[in-house]
Amino acid sequence: MIQDKVKSPRRDPARVMRLKRLGSFHQSRLSFMRILTRRMASEAWTVSRPVRDVDARGVGRAVYQVEATGRTYSLVAFAHDLPDALRSDRVIAEAWDATFALFDGVPTDADLDRLEGNVPKQEAGRVSETELTLSRANRSVRLWAHVVDALAQGRQPDAAHLDDVGYLMRTTAVYGSGKFGAADRETIADRPEMQAPFQAEMLTVYLIRTFVRDLVCHMARAKGGAQAVDLAPELAARLGIGNSTGLGMAPFIVNHPVLFNNWIMVREEALARVRAVETPDPAAIALFRDLLGRGMASVAGWHSAHPIQIEKLTALRKDLDRLWAQVAAADWNAPYPWDTLVAWSEDALSEEGQEYLASLLLEPYGDLVDGLADCLADPISDDMGVDGAMRLDALAELLRDGYGWALDLDWDAPKTCARVWYTSEEKLEPRLAERADEDVAAYEQPLAPARDATALYRAMSDWPGTSTVADFLLLHPEHRSAVRRAQFLTFAPYAEIRDNTIAHDMLPIDMLRAKLSFFGATRFDPRSDRWVRIAMYSGAPYPEDLAPSTADHWVFPS
Amino acid sequence: MSYALNEVQALARKAARGAGYSWSLSDEAARATKTLTSMGLDGCACLVALLTSKDVARVRTARMSIAPQRWRSTDAGPLCPLQVGTALWDRQASLDLTGAGLEIAPVMCPGLVLPYAVQIARHWGTPLWVDIGGHACSVSGSAVRPATLPPPDPAPIRLRRSDTALDPGQPARRAKPAPSTWATLERLAHRTYAPATAASRAKGAGGDLPDTD
Numbered sequence: 001m002i003q004d005k006v007k008s009p010r011r012d013p014a015r016v017m018r019l020k021r022l023g024s025f026h027q028s029r030l031s032f033m034r035i036l037t038r039r040m041a042s043e044a045w046t047v048s049r050p051v052r053d054v055d056a057r058g059v060g061r062a063v064y065q066v067e068a069t070g071r072t073y074s075l076v077a078f079a080h081d082l083p084d085a086l087r088s089d090r091v092i093a094e095a096w097d098a099t100f101a102l103f104d105g106v107p108t109d110a111d112l113d114r115l116e117g118n119v120p121k122q123e124a125g126r127v128s129e130t131e132l133t134l135s136r137a138n139r140s141v142r143l144w145a146h147v148v149d150a151l152a153q154g155r156q157p158d159a160a161h162l163d164d165v166g167y168l169m170r171t172t173a174v175y176g177s178g179k180f181g182a183a184d185r186e187t188i189a190d191r192p193e194m195q196a197p198f199q200a201e202m203l204t205v206y207l208i209r210t211f212v213r214d215l216v217c218h219m220a221r222a223k224g225g226a227q228a229v230d231l232a233p234e235l236a237a238r239l240g241i242g243n244s245t246g247l248g249m250a251p252f253i254v255n256h257p258v259l260f261n262n263w264i265m266v267r268e269e270a271l272a273r274v275r276a277v278e279t280p281d282p283a284a285i286a287l288f289r290d291l292l293g294r295g296m297a298s299v300a301g302w303h304s305a306h307p308i309q310i311e312k313l314t315a316l317r318k319d320l321d322r323l324w325a326q327v328a329a330a331d332w333n334a335p336y337p338w339d340t341l342v343a344w345s346e347d348a349l350s351e352e353g354q355e356y357l358a359s360l361l362l363e364p365y366g367d368l369v370d371g372l373a374d375c376l377a378d379p380i381s382d383d384m385g386v387d388g389a390m391r392l393d394a395l396a397e398l399l400r401d402g403y404g405w406a407l408d409l410d411w412d413a414p415k416t417c418a419r420v421w422y423t424s425e426e427k428l429e430p431r432l433a434e435r436a437d438e439d440v441a442a443y444e445q446p447l448a449p450a451r452d453a454t455a456l457y458r459a460m461s462d463w464p465g466t467s468t469v470a471d472f473l474l475l476h477p478e479h480r481s482a483v484r485r486a487q488f489l490t491f492a493p494y495a496e497i498r499d500n501t502i503a504h505d506m507l508p509i510d511m512l513r514a515k516l517s518f519f520g521a522t523r524f525d526p527r528s529d530r531w532v533r534i535a536m537y538s539g540a541p542y543p544e545d546l547a548p549s550t551a552d553h554w555v556f557p558s
Numbered sequence: 559m560s561y562a563l564n565e566v567q568a569l570a571r572k573a574a575r576g577a578g579y580s581w582s583l584s585d586e587a588a589r590a591t592k593t594l595t596s597m598g599l600d601g602c603a604c605l606v607a608l609l610t611s612k613d614v615a616r617v618r619t620a621r622m623s624i625a626p627q628r629w630r631s632t633d634a635g636p637l638c639p640l641q642v643g644t645a646l647w648d649r650q651a652s653l654d655l656t657g658a659g660l661e662i663a664p665v666m667c668p669g670l671v672l673p674y675a676v677q678i679a680r681h682w683g684t685p686l687w688v689d690i691g692g693h694a695c696s697v698s699g700s701a702v703r704p705a706t707l708p709p710p711d712p713a714p715i716r717l718r719r720s721d722t723a724l725d726p727g728q729p730a731r732r733a734k735p736a737p738s739t740w741a742t743l744e745r746l747a748h749r750t751y752a753p754a755t756a757a758s759r760a761k762g763a764g765g766d767l768p769d770t771d
Contacts, residue, residue, distance in 0.1 A: 092759070126559065129732055178562030186563070187731055382589070385677060388648025424758055425751035431762025443752040446581040470648035474622065477641055480582035 010268040014405075017264070019499040023510025024312070024351035027555060028359035029366060030266060031520030034552065035373045036202045037540060039193060041551030043069045047210065047543035051112070056222035057081050058215060061116065064207045065106065068193050073132070073200075074103040075207035076115050079215060087138050089172045089244035089531070091429040096122070096136035098169065098211070102204045104130050104183060122173070123427060126181045132188065132200040133176045137169040137208060140242065144168055147216050147231065152224030156232050162239060163301050166523055166535045169212045170242025174201045189379060196376050197259065198519065209241045209537050233545070238557070240538030243521065246531040247430040250511040251421065254447050254501065257485055258381035261492035263518045266376055267358070268494065270369035274361045275339040277368075284364035285332055291363050292327065294556035295356070296320045298539075304525040308507070312352050319353020363553070381492075386484050392472060393465030395486060399457045402489040402496055406450035407457050409500070418504035421447040432508060432530060448502045449485055456482040522555065560732035561740070567592040569740075570605055572747035577609035578618055579640070586640045593673035595733045597700070599707050602735035606742045607710035608639065608667035617666045626654060629662040636666040636712035643674030646717075650678045655686065659718025664691075668715055669707035672697060675717065687720035698724040 015021070027034070039045075046067045054060035064075040078099045086095045099120045103111065111130070118125030122136055143157075143165040150157040176198070177185040188194040213236050221228045253260045277284075299317060304310055326344060330337055338361055345354045362369050400407065409416055420433045422443040433440045446452065456479040463472060473480055488495045500506060508530040516524070521534035539557055541550040571588035575581060587605060594601030608614065613636065621632040622645065629645075631637050642665050646653070653660065665671060668690045679686050680699025688695050691713025696703045701724050735743075752758065 129560070129562070178564030178568075181560070181562060181565070184562045184564050184731065383677075385647045385681075386644070389651045422752045422762075423750065424754055424762060425748065426754040426759065428751065429762070431752075431758055433758065433762060438757065440752045440758070443750060468648075470645070473648060474624065474641075474645055477644065478580035478582050480644065481585050482582070 010265070010272045013493045013496075014498055016268065017494055017496060017498040019497060019501075019506065019510040021351045021355065022497065022514035023507065024355045025514050025517035026356050026359045027517055027520040027522060028267060028270075028362050029552065030270060030362065030369065030373055030376070031518055032196060032198045032202050032376075033206070033520030033537060033540075034555070035196050036199055036206065037546065037551045037554070038370070040068075040206075041546050041548045043193075045069070045546075047207070049214070052214075052218075054079050054215065054218055056219075058219050058222075061112065062211060062214075063107065063112070064211060066203065066207065071191065071193070072106050073203060074105065074107055075204060075211065076101045076103050076107055076112060076119065077208070077211045078116060078120050080120065082138070084141065087141070089138065089170070089246075089533075091123075091173070091246065091248065092427045093172065094124070096120075096172070097139045098137045098208075098215075100133075100135040100137070100204060100208055100211075101127055101131045101182075102133040102135075102200055102207075104132050104188070123180060128181055129183045129187065131182045133174055133204045134180055134182055135171055135174040135201075135204055135208065137171045137212070137241070139169050140165050140167060144216065148219045148223060151217065151220030151231060152228050154224065154227040154229050156229070156235060159235060159238070162235055164303065165242075166238075166301075166538060167240050167242035168216055169208070170244050170533065171205060171208065171536075172244045173248075174204055174243075176201050189377065196373050197263070202519070205241055205243075205536050206540070209239075209540070210542055212241065213239070213542065233542075237539060237541065237545075237554075240522070240535035240540070243516075243534050243536055244527075244531065245512050245516060245534065247421075247432060247508055247512075249515050250508050251430060251445065251447050253511055253515050254449060254497070256378065257449075257488055257495035258492050259378035261488070261495040262376050262378055264494035265492070266372045267362075270362050270365075270372055271342070271358050273368050274365050275336065275342055277338055277365070278335045280332065280337060280364075287364040288360065289327060291553065291556045292320070292324060292360060294553075294558060295360060296324065298522070298555070298557050299356075302523045302525070306526045306528070308509075308529070309524065309526050312350075315350040316352040316356060319349040320356065322348055323353060323357060366552070381488065384484075384488075386469060386473070386480060387487055388468060388470030388473070390469045390487065391465060392460050392463050392467045392469065395469060395483065396457065396460060396465065398486045398489055399453055402486060403450050403453040403457070403498075405498055406500065407454050409450075409454065411451050411454055415504040416500060417448075417451065417502055419502040419506060421445040421502070435502075446481065448500070449482070449496060450498075450500060451502065452479075452482040453486060455479070456486070520555070559737070560734050563592050563595055563731065563733060566595050566602060566733045566735075569743050569747055570602070572750045573605065573609055573743040574746075576746035576749035577614055583618075583638075583640050583644075586644055587670070590640065590643060590670050590673040593676060594669065594707070596729050596731075597676070597702055598705050598727070598730040599669070599672075599702065600735065600739075602733060602739045602743060604667055604669040604707055604710065606739050608670060609746055610742060611666060611710070613666065622663075624649075627658070627660055629660070631663045636664045637662070639665050639667050639670035642715070643671045646671070646674045647677055650681060653678070655717055655719045657718070659687075659716055662715040662717075664712035664714050666712050667710045668713050669710070671715060672702055672707075676700070676702065685720045685722055685724055687718050687722070689716040691715075696720055696722045696724055698726065700729070701725065701727045 051063035066073045147157045509526045523535040525533045539554045567588045570591040574584035574587035591601035675697045686697045690708040693708035
């Protein structure tokens with residue numbers, strides 16, 4: 001039975017918010033993709049394709065229309081014939097295999113014509129307040145041709161080859177919330193289906209996956225004629241949509257501290273609730289064990305050529321073997337067995353395994369944790385002002401609590417301030433430089449909150465503790481943002497990454513992975529220390545198969 | 559052409575930084591510009607007037623002396639609207655705006671103080687009366703009436719509580735600045751972008767493995 005008593009509090013932010021741990025996070029049932037598919041299924045959303053005008057070369061346009069509860073959303077897709085030489089995952093690319101916008105409602109022909117003039121240009125075009133997202137995708141060259149050829153010849157593609165790549169196309173950006181003229185998040189945030197973060201973006205990617213499956217079958221028919229076959233449903237289901245994510249995602253979690261706090265705090269609260277279950281139901285134990293086994297099979301199929309990730313994957317696989325043995329030997333009659341398991345993992349497993357377990361433990365307890373999805377958004381912090389009446393001694397205590405690890409660092413030491421985050425004038429691509437080697441310090445973005453907090457703390461040291469923030473900021477307005485962030489910690493304990501984001505050994509991929517795990521990404525495959533490929537919706541049911549019975553555990557292959 | 563309010567906020571932040579403001583006050587400039595825009599006022603033009611003023615370097619660092627009913631500039635030059643606005647908000651718990659209210663020495667581009675008056679009115683649940691060099695307006699937590707901005711020239715400000723309830727009006731969801739205004743913000747924002755170099759292109763985003771997929 002589930003007890004009300006909370007045996008374990010939420011984990012300490014000082015432990016959770018280290019970059020190495022954040023860079024080991026995994027998707028969970030509170031990930032944004034899974035929140036969306038559960039809602040789509042429970043509210044019986046339907047998807048249709050009123051427009052498909054794509055020629056034999058795969059060039060043209062299509063519309064996928066979603067009837068949500070009381071509202072329609074339409075993915076407008078443009079397919080292109082892109083020469084191989086132009087295919088790049090970088091922001092600085094200027095052409096793609098396919099481009100997309102999510103339209104708020106049902107587009108008219110005039111809307112489609114307007115979008116055709118802009119969406120294929122991506123950042124160089126403009127969309128409007130009727131568009132919620134703007135996105136693009138490139139084919140996996142090695143898999144696309146293989147699948148089209150096989151289907152055109154009337155046979156199914158090689159399953160092992162499909163699993164090896166994992167997707168037919170990968171998106172290289174999904175822009176929302178006002179970017180390039182699209183509607184602001186505020187205009188849709190009060191809709192129940194859009195209240196959780198990134199739901200418009202997640203819906204876009206879900207529909208892109210359907211478009212891609214349909215396109216590959218269309219191309220095979222165009223090539224093979226009567227002998228061509230469609231991609232078998234069981235093979236199609238294994239395919240996700242790839243995504244290539246670069247440095248642009250890293251600043252996001254620094255620039256949205258309360259939002260990021262809410263994601264972490266929701267997961268920590270969910271974990272605490274499960275750890276407080278005194279006597280698990282046999283069905284919950286059975287489901288946990290089933291999903292652990294299926295998860296192990298899934299992780300066995302993840303690949304990476306990057307040394308860091310190879311090491312992490314090896315550790316994760318070893319961790320999951322240990323976890324499997326521990327679970328097999330567990331005493332389920334002792335009270336709080338989940339809590340016991342978590343306590344064991346903290347000594348026995350790497351961070352990869354610990355965080356895999358933390359996510360997996362939520363699976364049997366939808367009734368206990370799914371409601372927390374309502375707490376993931378941040379509708380308040382942008383309008384929150386500084387508390388000017390706070391005394392400096394209280395602020396100093398907040399700083400010691402939230403940034404204590406940083407306050408004694410020598411922030412002028414080359415290794416401590418080794419990196420510079422900046423924006424290039426080249427398509428405004430976010431980049432990272434070595435401070436000692438490249439002359440870009442004048443363009444530095446404020447993405448080292450711990451350094452700023454330390455500067456604030458030192459500037460306050462001459463002031464009496466009884467002075468107010470208002471008096472201090474009157475003379476030191478440059479510290480205002482650091483004060484604001486520190487004050488967020490009074491209600492958002494997980495708002496700050498508790499590591500140096502400009503250190504010589506900082507790995508941007510840890511920041512990317514933390515964010516992508518909340519999206520629901522799997523198959524993390526870093527291509528360097530600063531960009532990563534992932535898969536989204538691998539195993540998810542397509543619209544025609546989406547139902548309450550299939551909407552939840554698709555991440556775990558059956 | 560219309561712009562999303564988040565585009566306004568993002569560009570305003572970079573433009574303020576490009577004009578020499580600290581990131582902290584650039585964050586404030588961005589929020590203030592977005593607030594004005596959301597109330598149907600031309601926040602972008604107001605910010606451009608400040609950032610392109612020939613006095614911006616001096617205004618940026620202007621300091622105030624604060625007494626309960628009178629705020630003065632320490633050097634007799636006009637004050638920075640962002641510093642005045644943030645100081646008003648920071649003191650809102652102890653501000654006495656009864657009676658004759660508070661008098662503030664001339665402020666450059668004083669329209670940018672209005673978002674902070676809005677914030678205080680919202681927090682207090684009380685409308686305010688604001689006189690900016692003879693341009694009088696009523697301010698609530700969601701509106702400024704009349705819905706016009708004062709001229710950008712330095713002007714003294716007087717604030718006091720008001721009893722006048724305001725029609726909340728409809729929030730504006732898009733910005734329609736003049737093309738030249740937007741272009742000026744983009745020009746200033748461009749100063750925050752590093753010049754493209756071959757080394758930066760090759761290393762900065764980390765394309766360490768070939769893209770053969």
